[in-house]
Amino acid sequence: MTPGPRDQPGLRGHFAGFVSRFVAYVVDSAVSTGVFMLALAAASYAASVLTGAPINWSKGGPVIIVAFACWEFLYYAYSWAANGKTFGMALLGVQVVARDGGEAGVQRAIVRTLAFPLSFLLCGLGFAGILIGRDRRALHDVIAGTAVVYTWDARAARLGFLARDNSK
C-alpha cells in the first residue's frame, strides 16, 4: 500500500525530477527577462534625461541579443557558482551539485551554463535524460558533471489518481 505523504520518506538530496526543474526554469526565465527589460527601460530613461531622447531598442537588434545573452550567462553562471541555485530553483527547492553530490563549484557552473543551450537542440532532446535516466541528468549536466537534487524534505503531494500500490 502506497504510504501517504506524511509516511513517505523525505527526498532531500535525491535527484530532482523533470517537472520541478522545468518550473524552476520557467520562473528563472521570467525573472531574468523581466530584470533585463527593466534594465533596458532604465537605460532608455537615463538616456532621455541626459540627451533628451530615449533609446530606440528595436533598431539595435543584434546588440540587444548579445546583451541579453551576456545577461543570461551572468545570471545562471553566477547563481550556480555562488550557491548552486537560481531564484527559481530556490523557489522549487532544487539545487545544482556535482555528480557525486559535492559542491558544483565555479568551473562546473560556467561549463554548465555554456552547455545549457545545447539541451534545447533537436526539440529539447537533451532534456530526455531527466525523464529516462536513473540519475535524472540532462545533456548539459552530463557535459558539466553536475546533477540537480532536492534541497527540502520533499514529499509527493497526495494526488489521488496517481496513487499506486507498489504491491500490485
Next chain:
Amino acid sequence: MSDSVAACSDDAHHPPGRISRGPFSARVAGVYVDPVERVRSARRRLAEPVESAAQSVARRATDLVIDALDVNALLDRTDVNRLLDHIDVNRLLDRVDVERLIARVDVEALLDQVDVNEIADRIDVAALVDRTELGDIVAKSSTTIFSEGIDLVRSQAVGLDDFLGRWASRLLRRGAYAGPPAPVRLQAEP
C-alpha cells in the same frame, strides 16, 4: 341588690370562688360587703363605652394633627445627614437581591443609549496595536502563508516528478519504482 355588694348571707348558697372577698370587705349584718368591688364593678360597666369614646377622640385628634402638619417644613427641619449616619449601609445592601435587580434591567434599552462611535473614538488604536504586537503577528502570518504556498507548489511538482518517474520505469521495464536515487555523498547512512 347591687352586684358589687357581696350579699352572701350564707356561704353555703354560693359556691366558693364565685364571690370574691377583697381585703377591704367587711361583714355587715351577716353579709360581706366589699366597697372596692363596687367601684370595680362600676368601672367594668363604664370601660367599654369610655374606650370607644377615647378612640374616637384620638382618631379625630390624629386627623387634625396630620392635616395641620406641613410635611415640607418638617423635612426642612430634618437633618438628613444625621439620619443617614444612623443607617447601616452594609445591612441595607445585604437585604438587596442583586439578581432580581439585574433581571429588571433592560439591557437592550441600556445599550441603545450607548454611543459606540464615541467609545471607539476614545480608543487609542496605535497604543493598542503596540501592545498587541500586531505587526509581528501580521509578519508571521504573511510568512506562514507564503511558506505554505511555496510548500504547496513544491509538493505538487514533486508529485508530478514521482508520477513521471513511475511511468518511465514502467515503460523501460525497470521493475518496481522505488523513487529517485541520491548522489553518493548525499546518500543517507544506513
